[in-house]
Amino acid sequence: MSVTVKLPTQLRDAAGGRSAAIVEGDTVGEVLGALYEQHAELRERLADPAGELRRFVNVYLGGEDIRFLDGLGTTVPDGAEVTILPAVAGGG
Amino acid sequence: MPADALKCKECQTRYPLGARYVCERCFGPLEVSYDTLDSGPEQLKRRIQVGPHTLWRYADFLPLLETPRPVLPTGWTPLVRADRLAQRLGLEEVWVKNETANPTHSFKDRVVSVALARAQELGFDTVACASTGNLANAVAAHAAAAGLPSYVFIPADLEPEKILATGAYGGTVVGVRGNYDDVNRLCTELSGDRPWAFVNVNLRPYYAEGSKTLAYETAEQLGWELPDRVVAPVASGSLFTKVARGFEDFIEAGLVSGTVPTMNGAQAAGCSPVATAFAAGRDVCKPVKPDTIAKSLAIGNPADGPYAIELARRTSGGIEAVTDDEIRAGIRLLAETTGIFTETAGGVTTAVLAKLAARGAIDPAERVVVYITGDGLKTIETVRGTFEVAEIDPTVSAFEAAVTEPVAA
Numbered sequence: 001m002s003v004t005v006k007l008p009t010q011l012r013d014a015a016g017g018r019s020a021a022i023v024e025g026d027t028v029g030e031v032l033g034a035l036y037e038q039h040a041e042l043r044e045r046l047a048d049p050a051g052e053l054r055r056f057v058n059v060y061l062g063g064e065d066i067r068f069l070d071g072l073g074t075t076v077p078d079g080a081e082v083t084i085l086p087a088v089a090g091g092g
Numbered sequence: 093m094p095a096d097a098l099k100c101k102e103c104q105t106r107y108p109l110g111a112r113y114v115c116e117r118c119f120g121p122l123e124v125s126y127d128t129l130d131s132g133p134e135q136l137k138r139r140i141q142v143g144p145h146t147l148w149r150y151a152d153f154l155p156l157l158e159t160p161r162p163v164l165p166t167g168w169t170p171l172v173r174a175d176r177l178a179q180r181l182g183l184e185e186v187w188v189k190n191e192t193a194n195p196t197h198s199f200k201d202r203v204v205s206v207a208l209a210r211a212q213e214l215g216f217d218t219v220a221c222a223s224t225g226n227l228a229n230a231v232a233a234h235a236a237a238a239g240l241p242s243y244v245f246i247p248a249d250l251e252p253e254k255i256l257a258t259g260a261y262g263g264t265v266v267g268v269r270g271n272y273d274d275v276n277r278l279c280t281e282l283s284g285d286r287p288w289a290f291v292n293v294n295l296r297p298y299y300a301e302g303s304k305t306l307a308y309e310t311a312e313q314l315g316w317e318l319p320d321r322v323v324a325p326v327a328s329g330s331l332f333t334k335v336a337r338g339f340e341d342f343i344e345a346g347l348v349s350g351t352v353p354t355m356n357g358a359q360a361a362g363c364s365p366v367a368t369a370f371a372a373g374r375d376v377c378k379p380v381k382p383d384t385i386a387k388s389l390a391i392g393n394p395a396d397g398p399y400a401i402e403l404a405r406r407t408s409g410g411i412e413a414v415t416d417d418e419i420r421a422g423i424r425l426l427a428e429t430t431g432i433f434t435e436t437a438g439g440v441t442t443a444v445l446a447k448l449a450a451r452g453a454i455d456p457a458e459r460v461v462v463y464i465t466g467d468g469l470k471t472i473e474t475v476r477g478t479f480e481v482a483e484i485d486p487t488v489s490a491f492e493a494a495v496t497e498p499v500a501a
Contacts, residue, residue, distance in 0.1 A: 009284035010116045045117060055376055055398060056102070056119040060277065065393065067379050083281075086114035088121035088395045089293040090222055090276040091203075091300070091328035 003031050003076050006083040014041040028059060029072035031082055046084065056087040095155035098297050099125040101399070109155070111214055111289065113296040121395065122297045124155040133346035140312065147202055147305040153341050154305075155298050160209040163237040166201040167305055169193040171313040171461070177429040177442075178460075181449035185459045187319070189310055190432055196233045196257070197467035198226035198388075198435075199331065203302035204234045204291055210298040211289035212238070218288045221245065222279035224272050224327070224388045225254030226435075226466050231291060232261035243288065245275050251387060253470050271382055273393045303331045307338025310461055311348050318343075318350045320458040323445045325437045325465055326357035326366050326411060327389040329396030335463070336403050353461070355403050357411035358444035360384035360436075364413035366397045371411075375401050385416045385474055386436040388466060410453075414443040420474060422446065426464065433468030441465070 005021045012019055021038055025031035036043035046057050053059065059066045060083040066074050076082065097106040102120025113122055129136070129152070136152060143149030147167030151159040170190045178186040194201040204227070211219055220243040221231045228244045235242035242263030246255065247270060259265045268275045283293040291299045311318060318339060326332045336355055342348045359367045362384025365377040377397035382390035394400070404411050414422070419436055422443030427433050434442070445462055448454050468475070484490040 008280070010114050010119070013116075045119065054119055056114070056121065056395075058277075058393070063274070063277070065273070065379055068381070083277075085277060085280050086119050087393065088114050088119070089280045089283075089290075089296065090272070090391065090393075090395055091227075091292050091296070091330040 001026055001076060001078045001080075003079070004081045005031060005035050006081060008085050010086060011042060011045060011084065014045060015039045025076060027072065028061060028066050028069075028074045028076055028082060031076055032059075032072070058085045058087045059083070060085070094127045095124045096127045097125045098122040111211075111216070111294045113294055124297050124301055126153075126155075129345055136345055137316070137347060140308075147205060147302065147309075150305050150308045153308065153338075153345075154206055155301055156206070156209050157213055160205075160212070162205070163208075164195045164201065164205070164234050166194055166205045168309060171310060172430060172432070174430045174462075177426065180425065180429055181446055182456060183449055183454060183458070183460060184456050186445075187310075187314070187459070187461045188426070188430055188432060189306065189461060189463045191306075191463065191465045192432065192434065192467035196226070196229040197470065198230065199303070199306060199463070199465045200226040200230035201234070202305050203227075203299045204230040206302035207289070207291035207295045207299035208234050208238060208240075211291070211295055214289070216287070216289035217241075218243070220279070220282075220286075220288045220290045221292050222272070222276045222290070223292075224390055225250050225258075225470065226388050227292065228254060228258040228265070229470075232258045232263045232265070235263055236261040245279050247272055247275055247387075251471055251473065253472060257470070272391055273379065276391075276393070300330045300334050303334035304338035304341065306331070306463060307335045308342060311339065311342050314459075314461075316348050317459075318348050319353045319461040321354040321356065321409070321454065321460045322463070323356045323358060323441055323448070323460065324463040325389055325441050326359050326394070326400050327391045327437075328394045329357075329366060329400035331463075331465070332357050333396050333399045333403055336407070352407055355407045355409040356444060356448060357400055357404055357409070358441045359411060359413045360386035360389055360419060360440050361413040361415045362386070363390045363392055365392060366394055366400050367411040367413040369397065370401050370404060377401075384419075384436075385471070386419055386440050387471075388435060388437045389440060412444045412447060414440055414447060418443040418447070420478060423468065423475065424478065427468070432464060434464045435466040435468050435471040436474055437466050438464040438468075439474075
């Protein structure tokens with residue numbers, strides 16, 4: 001399954017300046033794993049040592065927060081768009 | 093007080109004082125860090141007391157290079173002793189910080205004042221925000237006063253009063269089909285590529301500092317003393333945590349003595365990710381889809397949720413949730429005992445105060461301060477149908493037939 005991962009500006013220097021990556025994976029977890037294979041530095045930025053997403057990282061599949069879906073186990077359809085964004089924005 | 097860096101609250105990495113809000117190493121939130129004060133308490137107090145009757149009297153504690161010329165004077169709102177409210181609740185000393193007295197009738201004028209001033213120092217010439225309504229009003233108004241274009245993003249189904257009172261100032265208003273969290277996500281994406289000051293995204297560390305002035309004013313208005321307990325609304329958790337930080341600043345500066353008050357946060361049951369996590373003993377807030385009349389608190393994915401929970405625990409406080417019916421009753425209770433008509437967020441706060449009092453969680457001798465953050469005229473539809481209007485012919489007999497007058501004692 002080919003998936004586009006959109007990266008926020010804060011991560012682009014760790015991804016060779018790119019704003020998106022094309023990776024393969026059947027679940028969000030696999031997609032992120034494939035992203036870390038392409039850009040090793042992203043693993044440490046996004047995940048804690050146990051492999052869980054850090055608490056201020058939001059991941060969206062087609063605009064929906066994956067915590068409303070099945071988290072890292074959420075199935076990703078072919079051609080889908082996964083967006084990574086910082087969680088700390090906003091307030092009233 | 094000179095700000096010296098932006099610092100990550102999670103991993104302590106330091107960054108220059110620019111337009112950034114998230115740590116590039118761990119995605120944690122950035123916060124303004126300050127040099128130690130070089131003035132003693134008496135000197136500081138004098139500077140504050142001769143300052144303007146706006147939030148800029150606390151410039152020593154705010155992250156601006158120079159004290160800005162206020163374009164829309166904000167802050168120094170009344171702290172009202174609410175004896176009739178206290179009596180109804182079986183308490184002795186309750187104070188209401190009446191934030192409806194700000195220029196656009198909510199506490200958001202404070203955070204926008206600071207963010208806009210910092211945006212101008214950083215050379216931005218356009219301001220923007222993601223808003224549940226009050227912030228929209230404030231950004232549109234302060235931008236207009238400063239002569240800057242503004243882009244305000246709101247959920248399309250917001251209360252009409254808040255949409256109208258935003259568009260009135262002439263900026264660009266964008267209604268997004270979705271909830272606040274969708275609006276916030278969109279603005280987070282937009283802020284990456286546009287040269288705009290999104291006050292609560294890329295300017296968020298400065299913006300958040302504005303809420304500290306709620307605590308500074310309260311302490312000064314109490315005669316340089318601290319409350320024992322605070323009840324304040326929790327949406328993103330930013331106001332709640334910054335109010336406590338404000339009290340800490342004054343304690344550290346030697347301006348007041350004592351400890352940070354017991355902090356009680358207030359949420360609507362229809363959007364209570366922080367109260368739910370607190371009750372479950374967790375420190376991570378599971379996001380929710382909001383469904384409440386308290387739209388200004390309808391943030392399902394609260395950025396400062398973990399810190400709000402940590403603060404409530406540390407001060408032996410808590411985070412409570414109240415239903416829409418309790419919110420309506422809270423609006424009524426505050427109005428009929430203090431003469432202050434609050435929007436739904438203040439109904440949430442008042443209802444949580446009433447709930448804590450009824451449960452015996454508050455020692456009657458405590459000095460309690462309640463933050464009423466916005467005006468009832470902004471959510472006026474909420475009170476429709478909660479009272480009757482007697483419609484009569486213009487005759488004395490019609491009046492006497494329709495209205496029962498109280499018998500004089």
